[in-house]
Amino acid sequence: MSNEFNEEDLVIGPITGMRFSNKDVMFDFYKEHARxxxxxxxxxxxxxxxxxxxxxxQYGCDRSRKPRNKHVTKRRNCRxxxxxxxxxNAKDIAGLRPSKNxxxxxxLAGSPxxxxxxxxDCRKYILKSRKLQLxxxxxxxxxxxxxxxxxxxREFYYYVDVDSFGLRRNIVWVHSxxxxxxxxxxxxxxxxxxxxxxxYNMPFASFVGVNQHRQSILLGCALMSSEDITSCxxxxxxxxxxxxxxxxxxxxxxxxxxxxxxINALIPNTVYRYCIWHIFAKLPTKxxxxxxxxxxxxxxxxxxxxxxxxxxxxxxxxxxxxKYNLDGxx
Numbered sequence: 001m002s003n004e005f006n007e008e009d010l011v012i013g014p015i016t017g018m019r020f021s022n023k024d025v026m027f028d029f030y031k032e033h034a035r036x037x038x039x040x041x042x043x044x045x046x047x048x049x050x051x052x053x054x055x056x057x058q059y060g061c062d063r064s065r066k067p068r069n070k071h072v073t074k075r076r077n078c079r080x081x082x083x084x085x086x087x088x089n090a091k092d093i094a095g096l097r098p099s100k101n102x103x104x105x106x107x108l109a110g111s112p113x114x115x116x117x118x119x120x121d122c123r124k125y126i127l128k129s130r131k132l133q134l135x136x137x138x139x140x141x142x143x144x145x146x147x148x149x150x151x152x153x154r155e156f157y158y159y160v161d162v163d164s165f166g167l168r169r170n171i172v173w174v175h176s177x178x179x180x181x182x183x184x185x186x187x188x189x190x191x192x193x194x195x196x197x198x199x200y201n202m203p204f205a206s207f208v209g210v211n212q213h214r215q216s217i218l219l220g221c222a223l224m225s226s227e228d229i230t231s232c233x234x235x236x237x238x239x240x241x242x243x244x245x246x247x248x249x250x251x252x253x254x255x256x257x258x259x260x261x262x263i264n265a266l267i268p269n270t271v272y273r274y275c276i277w278h279i280f281a282k283l284p285t286k287x288x289x290x291x292x293x294x295x296x297x298x299x300x301x302x303x304x305x306x307x308x309x310x311x312x313x314x315x316x317x318x319x320x321x322x323k324y325n326l327d328g329x330x
Contacts, residue, residue, distance in 0.1 A: 014029070014030060014033070014082045023057055026057075026059075026082070027059065030059055030082050034061070039061050039062070040061070040062045041059045041060060041061060041062060042059065042060065042061075042062045043057065043058070043059055058082070059082050060082075142171070143160070146158040146160075146173065149175075153175070153176050155176035155179060156173070156174075156175055156176055157173065157174045157179075157242040158171070158172065158173040158174075159171070159172045159173075159238050159242075161234055161238075169224075169225040169231065169234075170222065170223065170224050170225060170231055170234050170235055170238075171222060171223040172220065172221070172222040172235055172238040172239055172242070173220070173221055173222075174219070174220040174221075174239065174242040174243065175218075178217075178218060178219045178220055179242070179243060181209065181211065181217045181219060182209065182219050182243050182246070183246075184211075185209045185210065185211050185212075185217060185219075186209065186219075186243075186246060186247075186248045186249070187209075187248065187249045187250065188209065188210065188248065188249065188250045188251075188252070189207055189208070189209050189219065189248040189250070189251045189252070190207075190208045190209070190251070190252045190253070190275060191205060191206075191207055191208075191251055191252070191253045191259065192205065192206050192208065192253070192254070192275075193205045193224070193227060193253070193254060193256065193259065194254055194278070202223050202224060202225060203223075203224045203226070203227055204221070204222070204223055204224075205221065205222040205223075205224060205235060206218065206220070206221055206222075207219040207220040207221070207239060219243075220239045220242065220243075222235045222238075222239065227256060227258055227259070228258055229258045229261055229262060231258075232258045232259050232261070232262035233262045233265065233266060235262075236262050236263065236266050236267075237266055240266070240267070247267045247269065247270050248267070248270055249270065249271065250270060250271040250272075250273065251263060251267070251270050251271070251272055251273075252272075252273050252274065252275045253272075253274065253275060254274070254275060254278045255274050255278065255279070255282075260272065276304070279304075280301065283297050283300060284297075286329065287300070287324075290324050290326070291324075296324050299320060300320065303316040303317060303320055
């Protein structure tokens with residue numbers, strides 16, 4: 001327990017406006033206050049807002065939730081809780097707040113009219129630059145890891161893409177065993193970009209195949225600054241270069257226009273299909289507001305999985321659209 005507070009403070013408990021040196025001190029303080037008052041606490045809310053530093057956290061009584069039924073329960077809808085908000089000025093990579101940076105740009109340009117973009121555009125660029133730049137310690141750790149892997153395995157491949165400002169935008173790596181596996185199992189590949197690395201909000205992409213035992217095998221990974229067409233092309237071309245430019249026979253992805261454009265541009269002869277799992281996962285959103293939604297989902301899966309040929313699918317699809325009045329939806 002920290003020495004910041006005496007026993008009287010612990011008995012009285014938290015007061016609006018109190019300041020703590022960090023969230024751990026606050027947790028210890030409130031935990032001790034709860035013990036003296038005869039209740040236990042749990043973390044109820046924690047928000048990092050895209051970074052690794054907690055911006056807002058709430059602790060409350062472990063009996064804080066409302067009881068759901070009349071049976072015996074420890075829930076009592078107790079209102080005892082404490083909120084912490086990190087007080088920190090948001091600054092960009094140059095050490096200035098975005099608003100100050102925009103003002104400097106306006107002065108250098110002569111006037112806001114000569115800036116060539118709106119303040120909103122400037123703010124978006126500053127925030128995007130923050131996202132692209134890894135923290136120095138993490139960047140060095142990542143490069144050291146890749147260097148160590150290269151020393152242990154000469155066939156290990158990695159590539160770090162940087163822009164003109166030295167910001168790391170895209171990272172691709174392929175293990176040697178992935179190269180060997182790809183030589184045998186490059187007929188059908190699944191490219192999944194639906195992961196997000198929360199700390200930097202960077203999409204994580206994985207290339208996955210299937211071996212002769214119907215087991216998933218990892219064939220490459222990538223971290224991307226965004227899912228725009230430039231990043232997607234760079235990722236795909238780098239991955240292919242690591243595998244001696246041997247193209248897969250077929251590739252499956254999520255329904256992403258930029259990835260589709262990159263595939264059509266770089267490997268036009270590869271059969272391209274949407275992943276059925278992702279299609280089914282979006283059914284609740286796509287069929288929202290439809291009467292008999294559960295039946296509509298079952299019928300959709302049946303027409304996709306049970307259609308024998310293209311003609312039958314087209315006929316059943318037309319009937320399905322008309323039955324549930326889906327014409328005009330995406």
